[in-house]
Amino acid sequence: MRAAHSPRPSSAFITVDPDRAGKQVGFVMIPHSPHDDAWGVTRVPIAVIKNGHGPTVILEGGNHGDEYEGPITICDMIRDLDPAEVQGRLILMPANNVHAVIAGTRTSPVDGLNFNRTFPGDPRGTITQQIAAYISDNIYPIGDAFIDLHSGGSSLDIIPSAIIEPTDDPELHRRNVAAVRAFDAPMTVVISNFGEPRTATAAACRSGLVTVGSEMGGGGTVSLEALGVCRRGVRNVLAHLGVLAHHKGTSLRGDSQILELPGTSAYVFASADGVFEPFHANGATVSAGQPAGRIHCTWDPTRPPDLLHYAADGILYGRRQPGRVRPGNCCLVVAAPYRGVLA
Incomplete structure (x- = not known):
């Protein structure tokens, strides 16, 4: 845990005490006044399991509402973990983009925003921005590590993998790589999201947290294989960090x-x-220039299919799940051997 700071003024409040020992389950409450609820709140679920001495690890699921393996894993831990098994503190948040989680959509149906493109958020902004702001200002500062559990969602099917978030801090990079390797997924991939600074993992790195990402299957379903990888990988990382015993x-x-x-x-x-x-x-295994697929205009058979090609050598890492596409949709993703420095 790093030095204390002053969070930005916010109307959000929390129903659990992060400093209290034992297991608590409650909500981050954000006042929300839509047409049908004058003094209501958006409830973001949160659990705290605290015991003994050790690091604080934040686990996030439901960053996108159509990604399921992470939230299932975190909810299982909330129900099943005995505080006596923990050395340190777990902050478990299975449905951060809660309106999208309930709707089963990538983006929030309340304000249309992609939660993973809103960090560090705005405590006076829309609901999605306020959730990101609360996590940035109140959750990250009390943590030592952050595990962000994603999948390909409704639009992509991705090989189950653990993700390294790039950082300019060499020591944090070394610790991130060690933690991601401890996850021990079938594949480890460095993903920068086009250099996007507004993701949860990019913000966690800026906060100095040891950061582990993941991509678990997708296609809008729950993959039994990916769920097994996720459950095992989370426990592996927590054992690596000293919060849970190896088993x-x-x-x-x-x-x-x-x-x-x-x-x-x-x-x-x-x-x-x-x-x-x-x-x-x-x-x-694919190569640059190789035909990758084609797009058919089935409502106009006189138009020949558009042929697409790969632009990189590597392996096919992710593939679009829905058949229907429009210009600009991501159809395929190629991963190649990492050329950067790991230590």
């Missing part, structure tokens, strides 16, 4: 190779309105 079932299984998304060349975007036909399955 059977945490043995290494991942590939030691670390991959990255090689800039904008990693992505294959739709060039036309139509139905996307991919040519390869996730995990296939």
Whole structure:
């Protein structure tokens, strides 16, 4: 935990005491006054499990509302973990983008915002911005590490993987890499999100938190394989950080190779309105210039399909789930061997 700071003025309040020992389950309450509720609140679920001495680890799920393995994993921990198993403190938040979680959508149906593009938020902004601000101002400062659990959501099917968030701090980078490797997913990937600074993991790194990301399957479903990877990986990281004891079932299984998304060349975007036909399955080895798929305009059979090509060598890491596409949709994602420095 770092030095205390003064959070920005906010009307949000919390129903649990983060400093109290034991297990508490409650809500971050953000006053919300829509048409049908003059003095209502948006309730963001939060649990605190505190015991003994050790680091504080924040676990986030539901950053996007159509990503399910992370929230299931966190809810299981809230119900099942005995405080006596913990050395330190867990702050468990399974549904941060709560309106989107309830709706099963990527973005909030209240204000249309992508929660993962709002950090550090605005305590006087829309509901999504206020949630991000509360986490930035009140949750990150009491933490030592942050585990952010994602999947491909409704639009992508992604190989289950642990994610390294880039940072300019060499020591934090070293600690991030060690924690991500401890997750021990089938694949480890460095993802910068086009250099986007408004994500939860980018904000966590700026706050000095050891940061672990993940991408667990997707396609708008719950993958049993990905859920198993997620459950095991979270416990592996918590054991690595000293919050939980090592136990059977945490043995290494991942590939030691670390991959990255090689800039904008990693992505294959739709060039036309139509139905996307991919040519390869996730995990296939592909090369720049190779045909990647085609887009059919099925309502105009006189128009030949648009042929798409890969722009990078590597393996197919993610593939669009819905067949229907429009120009600019991400259809395919390629990961390549990481060329940066790991230590």
